[in-house]
Amino acid sequence: MDDLLAEFIAETREMLEASSGEIVAWEADPTDRARLDTIFRFVHTVKGNCGFFDFPRLADLSHAAEDALSDCRAGRRDPDPQLVTAVLAIIDRIAIMIDAIEAGDEFPDGGDEALINAVSVSHETLTEAGSGPGKQGSNPHQDEPELPHPGLADGATVPARRTDPAAAQRTIRLPVELLDRVMSGVSDMVLARNDLAHRLRQAGNQPTIDGPFERLSTILTDVRDAITRMRMQRIETLFSVLPRLVRDLSAELAKQVMIDCDGGDVELDREMIETIRDPLTHIIRNAIDHGIEAPAARRAHGKHPIGLLSIAARQSGNTIAIVVSDDGRGLDEDRIAAKAIATGLITAAERAAMPRDKILNLIFEPGFSTAEIVSTVSGRGVGLDVVRQNLEKVGGSIKVASQPECGTVFSLQIPLTLSIIAGLTVEVGGQRFAIPQSYVEEIVQGSSRALDLTRMGEAALVTFRGNRVPCLALGEVLGLNAGAADSDDPTLVMLRLASGDLFALAVDSIHNHGDLVVKPLAPAVMKCGLYAGSTLLDDGQPVLLIDVANIAAAHDLVTDTRVRARQPLDDDAAKPAHDAPRAMLFTDFAGRRSAVRLELVRRIETVPVSAIDRSGERPRGVIDGMILPLVGLSDDALPPTRNAGRVRMLRLSDGAGELLYAVREVEDAVLLPGALHPVPEDPLAEAVTLIDGAPVTLIDAHALFAAYGARPVPVHRPRCHLPDDDWARTILGPLVVAAGYEIADPETGGPETGDPTAGPGAITIIFDEVYEVAEALGRAPTGAVIRLRDHPEAPRGSATIYRYDRDGLLAALSAAAQGAAVPVTAAGASA
Amino acid sequence: MMGQLLVIAQIAGRRCALSALDVKSVIDLGAVTPIPRAPDYIAGITALRSQALTVIDCRLALGLATKAWPTDHRAAVVAHGGHAYALMVDGIEDITTAAGEPGQVPGGFGPEWSRVAAGMVETMIGPALLIDLPALLAGPETARITEAAANHAD
Numbered sequence: 001m002d003d004l005l006a007e008f009i010a011e012t013r014e015m016l017e018a019s020s021g022e023i024v025a026w027e028a029d030p031t032d033r034a035r036l037d038t039i040f041r042f043v044h045t046v047k048g049n050c051g052f053f054d055f056p057r058l059a060d061l062s063h064a065a066e067d068a069l070s071d072c073r074a075g076r077r078d079p080d081p082q083l084v085t086a087v088l089a090i091i092d093r094i095a096i097m098i099d100a101i102e103a104g105d106e107f108p109d110g111g112d113e114a115l116i117n118a119v120s121v122s123h124e125t126l127t128e129a130g131s132g133p134g135k136q137g138s139n140p141h142q143d144e145p146e147l148p149h150p151g152l153a154d155g156a157t158v159p160a161r162r163t164d165p166a167a168a169q170r171t172i173r174l175p176v177e178l179l180d181r182v183m184s185g186v187s188d189m190v191l192a193r194n195d196l197a198h199r200l201r202q203a204g205n206q207p208t209i210d211g212p213f214e215r216l217s218t219i220l221t222d223v224r225d226a227i228t229r230m231r232m233q234r235i236e237t238l239f240s241v242l243p244r245l246v247r248d249l250s251a252e253l254a255k256q257v258m259i260d261c262d263g264g265d266v267e268l269d270r271e272m273i274e275t276i277r278d279p280l281t282h283i284i285r286n287a288i289d290h291g292i293e294a295p296a297a298r299r300a301h302g303k304h305p306i307g308l309l310s311i312a313a314r315q316s317g318n319t320i321a322i323v324v325s326d327d328g329r330g331l332d333e334d335r336i337a338a339k340a341i342a343t344g345l346i347t348a349a350e351r352a353a354m355p356r357d358k359i360l361n362l363i364f365e366p367g368f369s370t371a372e373i374v375s376t377v378s379g380r381g382v383g384l385d386v387v388r389q390n391l392e393k394v395g396g397s398i399k400v401a402s403q404p405e406c407g408t409v410f411s412l413q414i415p416l417t418l419s420i421i422a423g424l425t426v427e428v429g430g431q432r433f434a435i436p437q438s439y440v441e442e443i444v445q446g447s448s449r450a451l452d453l454t455r456m457g458e459a460a461l462v463t464f465r466g467n468r469v470p471c472l473a474l475g476e477v478l479g480l481n482a483g484a485a486d487s488d489d490p491t492l493v494m495l496r497l498a499s500g501d502l503f504a505l506a507v508d509s510i511h512n513h514g515d516l517v518v519k520p521l522a523p524a525v526m527k528c529g530l531y532a533g534s535t536l537l538d539d540g541q542p543v544l545l546i547d548v549a550n551i552a553a554a555h556d557l558v559t560d561t562r563v564r565a566r567q568p569l570d571d572d573a574a575k576p577a578h579d580a581p582r583a584m585l586f587t588d589f590a591g592r593r594s595a596v597r598l599e600l601v602r603r604i605e606t607v608p609v610s611a612i613d614r615s616g617e618r619p620r621g622v623i624d625g626m627i628l629p630l631v632g633l634s635d636d637a638l639p640p641t642r643n644a645g646r647v648r649m650l651r652l653s654d655g656a657g658e659l660l661y662a663v664r665e666v667e668d669a670v671l672l673p674g675a676l677h678p679v680p681e682d683p684l685a686e687a688v689t690l691i692d693g694a695p696v697t698l699i700d701a702h703a704l705f706a707a708y709g710a711r712p713v714p715v716h717r718p719r720c721h722l723p724d725d726d727w728a729r730t731i732l733g734p735l736v737v738a739a740g741y742e743i744a745d746p747e748t749g750g751p752e753t754g755d756p757t758a759g760p761g762a763i764t765i766i767f768d769e770v771y772e773v774a775e776a777l778g779r780a781p782t783g784a785v786i787r788l789r790d791h792p793e794a795p796r797g798s799a800t801i802y803r804y805d806r807d808g809l810l811a812a813l814s815a816a817a818q819g820a821a822v823p824v825t826a827a828g829a830s831a
Numbered sequence: 832m833m834g835q836l837l838v839i840a841q842i843a844g845r846r847c848a849l850s851a852l853d854v855k856s857v858i859d860l861g862a863v864t865p866i867p868r869a870p871d872y873i874a875g876i877t878a879l880r881s882q883a884l885t886v887i888d889c890r891l892a893l894g895l896a897t898k899a900w901p902t903d904h905r906a907a908v909v910a911h912g913g914h915a916y917a918l919m920v921d922g923i924e925d926i927t928t929a930a931g932e933p934g935q936v937p938g939g940f941g942p943e944w945s946r947v948a949a950g951m952v953e954t955m956i957g958p959a960l961l962i963d964l965p966a967l968l969a970g971p972e973t974a975r976i977t978e979a980a981a982n983h984a985d
Contacts, residue, residue: 187881431864478867521876522885522914524970528868534876534883542864542876542883 008049009102010173015042016095017237020244023088027247030072030079039087040069046094057112058097064116065090086118088244176270179230186224187517187536193220194538211726228517229267235313235320236264238273238280245281246309249288256295256306257288263313268320268414276322276414279387279398283324283410284309286384291328291408301405303327319396325409331360331402343368360400364388415532423516423535425543426493426507429480434516434535434545441494441502443510445606451492452669462504464494470557471504477551478530495548503557505548514538518545529554583698584650585667585691588632595670595691596661596699602653604666606646612662613739615811618708621649621660627740629708632662654705661699672698683707718816719744721764721781723788727803732765735806739813763816768800784816835929837952838907839959841921842889844900845944848929848952848959849918853909857923860886860906872970874919884908884917887968894943894971911968918967927955943971 019042026035043065050059065087071077093115100107193216200206200213239261250257292298292307299305307328314321333356340346340362346354362368366385388398396415402408422437444451444464452463453471460471471492474480492504516535521544525531532547583595611622612630621630628651650661676687676698684707686700720741722728733743744762763784766774771787774780786809789800801808836851863875863886872891876883886906890897906917933950940948940960949963 184881191881431867480867517881519883520914521883522873522916522968523912524873524968525866525869525876525885528866530868531866536878536881536883540878541862542878544864544866544876 005053005101007173008053009098012046012049012094012098014171015045016091016098017241018042020088020091021240021242023084023091024243024247026079027081027084033073036069036073036079040066040073043069043091055097055101057107058094060116061090061093061097061112064119068119083119086115090115090119176231179227183227183231186220186227189220190224190538191536191540193217194540198539207727210730214726214730231269232267233270233273234264235266235268235273235322238277239264239311239313242284242311245284246288249285250292253289254294255288255292257292258306258308260308260310261312262310266313266315266320272320272414275390276396276412279390279412280311280322280324282384282387283412284311287324287326287328287408287410291326291330293329297329320414322412322414323409324412325407327407330404330406330408331363331400332404333359336360336362340365340368357401360402363400364398422513423545424493424513425511425537426474426491427509427511428474428478428507431480432511432537432541432543433474433478434543435493435495435505435548436532436545437513439495439497439548441496444492444494444504445490445604451490453490462492464492464502464504467502469494469502469504470555471506472551472555472557473506474546475506475508477555495552497549497552497557501552501557503552516545581672583670583672585670585696586650586663587665587667589662589664591664592697593667593694594697594699595672595689596650596652597701598669600652600654600701601650602658603651605649605651605660607649607660608646611738612647613810613814615807616814620814621662622738622740623649623651623660626658629659630662631659631704631708652701652704654701657705659705659708661704718742719762720813721762721766723765723767723770728765732803732809735809736765736813739810741813763813786812786816836926837929837954837959837961838926839924839954839956840889840907840918841900841924842962843893843895844921846924846957846959847920848954848961849907849909849964850961851926853911853964855908855910855915857905857907858917860904860917860919870970877917879908879915879917882915884915886917886919887970888919889967890919890921892967892970893947909964911964916968925956930954933961 019039022035022038026032026039029035043062047059047062047066050056050062068077068083068087072079072083077083093112097107196213197217200209242261243259246257246259249255287309288307292309293301293303295305298307307326309324309326312323314323337346337351337354337359340359341348341351345362345365345368351359364384364387366383368383368385384398391398391412391414397413398410400408400410423434424437424440424443425432425434427433452461454461460473461468462471463469473490490506491509492506493510494502494504496502518533518535520526521531521534529550530547531544532550533545534542535545536542582598584598584601585593585595588594605623607621607623612633613620613622613627614633619630619633620627622628630649632649648663648666650663650666652659652661670691672689672691676689678687679685679697682697684700684703686698686703688695688697690696718741720736721744722732722736737743741763763786764781765786765788766781768787768789771780771785787800788803789795790803792802792804794800794802801812837848838851838854838857840847840849858879861877863877865875866873869875872888874886874888874891877886878884888897890900900921903920903922905923906919907923909916909918929952931953933952936951939945940951944960947963947967949961951958952961
């Protein structure tokens, strides 16, 4: 019974919260049937539950409200403000009673009749002017047999209940601690899974185990996602009570305020929502009490008499930003300053030197409160200093900005502790660290000369897209090793801060990116100011999450003065570019020093050898899912490279087409000051010039693109049908995708159906025995077909490829891809 | 205190007692990821299943050098303030029961030890220094600051 009661209380509370916003929305638009239905359902449910638990007073109250609303639904009564207020009063009374029931208190008698009369009175006067007000009102339907039976009315709403998006989801309530336990259990399972996966890989291919394991793995991932979402709640739950709050406050203060909530779908940890509930309420109270003027004053200032209060939530990285803005009178800088001087927060001299921004933010200082007359609304003994304290306790922050007569904007930043964020794993000094992906603008690799790394005193600057960007070496920041930024080959992670400032973080290498479960760190570790949390890698190794914002702030990278340093380099770089052409200097695989005009270079890429396909008549490379022509490789086997299986490439673009130019080493961006001597004997060379006394061949871009770049970039990836089994999906699939194909959805047309929508260039990979059967039935797949066999040894005259013959498969895929550009002529097209 | 279970560990060559209620488990300490620029007494973080533990070197947390004593591969896992810590000690000896209330000794335990000592407690295997966990976890730095503040107040 106690469990049932607890459930009743919890359910009623939940519905109370959800319906208070609905009521205000309904008042604004009384014709809104959906809102009316929601509120009606609430009181109806309460009434039903009360009868079950024997709470006669609750039952009477909800009954009265139900009757009044039922009349509105039937169109016998208009929902005027009086009625809305009366219904709200009843709902408030229900809430208080629920609290009393939960606490086990006896609720003081009396007061119910007045409330009940309030909802019934206008109804009485409207329909039965003769009948006097009084206790009869509590049971109006006894007097009116024509009133639809509540049960009937409920029956009528049943279809609406299914379609109404506002209908409450079916929920159960769980202690958060239990969720945490389940969550850590699932995390442990993921680690065990990873360990097992590692062992399975060592043991080699075992199809009987791999299939089920793969399935288990997928299921586990799904479960983990679901569990993670369990702790999260939409910020909507917080927003839904605000319309009611704003309505009550503005009525009390004789102001007209419209509230606009945005971003309710942002998800936040449940406990974090509870933490920000009071601060947010406080700010809204302040805005209505002090910010927004009375309608007459607003009109006098040429504003719309209805004030606008807007609340927007946005997720950016691992923080949620909530912005509360009003269009009221704004903060009074002079009054704040005078008050701050009077309370001894600042001196008059300090005030003179303080910018407006700083003065406004004094309102968060302890002991500061501008309200000269403490009103019932704002003056509740807690000031904005408490708001700030509470937010800082959970690692958040608050600041204010305001324009006189235009309004005030409060910006709250709240962290998502225990959250999953996308992160990048980097290595420096032999240790791994994680960086929140949201900060990462781009990853740049290149020689320090190409990046124009310069040391200005202790500071380092790199040139990125024509901008001078400050560069921090993560190793130096962490005191690990001081070599990363100075090495010839740093990897730079370009980080964009929330303020818009950009800086480069030099690391030794990039490992991985993926979702990270961030856990809080012990206070003593947080005090370093370098880390935002810790997370476990897939192998169970703990890594530290870098606190990018804090590190940037500690190195003074978030100041306004630095804007100047970020100006485009008009003076020292752009101008000479007009005088002399600029070029990217490199050494190609033939050992020749060459240069290509800088305008052509889109990016410098580092590509694993596996992404290079040399099986076709022309080599090609795969980058970002696109197959691009590849030039610059010598004809013999891939030369050994310094970068362990990786090749540096210049990604050249003529605006429409792109191609890759493999190079042994990228040297630098240089000016071409000397005379250009044409070399007609080499078709790909525009000229030879001297740089630092050594000859350099300038690549003829026109000839290069004419010869190699002519074929357009395959925007449309050809589709490939795979056999419908696990092996094809998990083992063959990635290979096919890497070769630039899109896997055709088996649902939309298998190979046997000869799907007409497959389009030209769609190819089919099929097991030979399946193909033979299909062919015998006259249903061989159309288009190019690659037939696979299970045994390495080919039968005589067979056009099949062994299923693990990687080179053969790639060659066949590549040949088919070339066929894709022209009408399909491959075998089987006639079938 | 009488009859309360205690985990007995050797820290810097002294026999110390931790309340068994504080100690969640004793684990084999695996790989410890160091935390650059963290205070010395924080040896790093380590993973206990999916949980991350902050590893505290108790000798350094006392403000003593760590080299003079051997280090056990086992560590005691304790929770404080919602965070879990692994305590690196010389060795974990035994679990025993307290045979009396913690008391002070005349002359005190010495400056380093007094900060982390809740008193001396008699156990079934002899007297041990009862550790005040929050003070131990706070590390030697805070000790100096509080001392400085105290001196300043004088």
